[in-house]
Amino acid sequence: MLLKRENILLVDDDIQILELLQRHLKSMQYHTYKAVSVKEALFILKDTKIDLLITDINMPEVNGIQLVKYAAEHYPHMPKLVVTGFPSVEDALNVIKSGATDYLTKPFTKSELEAAVKKSFASVPSQKSISTKTGKPAANVYTDMIGESEAFQKVAEIIDRVKDNRATILVQGESGTGKELVARAVHYTGKFARAPFIAVNCGAIPENLLEAELFGYTKGAFTGANENRNGFFQAANGGTIFLDEIGNAPLSVQNKLLRVLQEKEVTKVGSQKSEKLEVRIIAATNSDLEELIAKKTFREDLYYRLSVVVIKVPPLRERSSDIPLLVVKFARKYGIEYKDRLVRISQDAMGILERYSWPGNIRELENVIQRAVIMCDGEITLQQLPDTLKYKINFPKKSLKTLREKEREYVEKVLSLMGGNKTKAAKILDIDRKTLREKLK
Ligand SMILES: Nc1ncnc2c1ncn2[C@@H]1O[C@H](COP(=O)(O)OP(=O)(O)OP(=O)(O)O)[C@@H](O)[C@H]1O
Ligand SMILES: [Mg+2]
Structure with a gap:
């Protein structure tokens, strides 16, 4: 059996602080996840069992206090440690009132960090015995x-x-x-x-x-x-x-x-x-x-x-509306695993993924995303997708139109743009008025 290390989520918009925290915590045998914003942190919290949250306060968009308040409500048993620049008495009070377990002032030494982390873990009743005995909760x-x-x-x-x-x-x-x-x-x-x-x-x-x-x-x-x-x-x-x-x-x-x-x-x-x-x-x-x-x-x-x-169980091509959900899920999973980051997907890459026929179904999709995450720099683009995906496209039969239907649609569009004037429309379509009348029948 492998010993499970505690998972610590680190939230700071300053990458250098994130990396410093990570280095220190890794050397203490903790497993860490990094997030550069509260939004990213929320995604990770939703998907991963986090044993301790360490967050900065001042971040663009949503600040760390709001994150701590949210976590206090949704993850009451998870200790929350706040790292802050120069706390005023008022700041410190706000931090504790928000539900934080403790706070640590920047700059800190490795041993100060270690002491704060240990204190945080000690402050909550251990949940570990429950989760390791039964494995994952149902x-x-x-x-x-x-x-x-x-x-x-x-x-x-x-x-x-x-x-x-x-x-x-x-x-x-x-x-x-x-x-x-x-x-x-x-x-x-x-x-x-x-x-x-x-x-x-x-x-x-x-x-x-x-x-x-x-x-x-x-x-x-x-x-x-x-x-x-x-x-x-x-x-x-x-x-x-x-x-x-x-x-x-x-x-x-x-x-x-x-x-x-x-x-x-x-x-x-x-x-x-x-x-x-x-x-x-x-x-x-x-x-x-x-x-x-x-x-x-x-x-x-x-x-x-x-x-x-x-x-x-339906094949993926019959539930293609689920593809974006699955893509985001796997990108998040492997992004955290390989890059310690959330990985985004460009719109055109998502378009290709949605249109492919996926003969290997979800397992194939997962493999493609896993590989793309490894090869990308923070965002999956067309470049990281295998060529086969770009050619074998799944055309949903029902939504495809015949040439005649398409033609009629276009003729009607031009006609309406010309305010119903058939002479003008015929000119643009490069056909005579008689042909136009026939096409509209
Ligand atoms: N609805 C789903 N949401 C998220 N992931 C899924 C879903 N269904 C399947 N997966 C993932 O897809 C992969 C394949 O699933 P699974 O092994 O259950 O397929 P299978 O039908 O048993 O395949 P095989 O016939 O090859 O044995 C797994 O990694 C699984 O986690
Ligand atoms: Mg199987």
């Missing part, structure tokens, strides 16, 4: 999933309906659409969120091991089985098992899965005894199971058992 896992399009909202609605019961779910969708995220959202927003979520990639485990991995085995069941071992199913008891790439499960495993679904019990490899389990099964596939059934590589009865609830 809400966060769900909010990782974003989308406002109708297609996405439909998925969110189904998740909401099924999250609290153990009905078996089949998640279908092209590669990279977010199937695993859907499965996690079902688990972590539902009633059984505190029980385990176990993800198994049925395509990645060799066929001869998959059965033992899933259901466990008894000592002596096969050469090398030196002890009794539980499988993924036993480990997921009370929670959810996520069977990814179910289309790749060999028939022997399919037979056993069918039994689990029918009897709600599993049998270890090499054992005669079965065990009762309470596990919700979520299976996912990007292959067409009906085709596999026709080819007799997938059991039809298993397919029906699995598809009690079917969640179809």
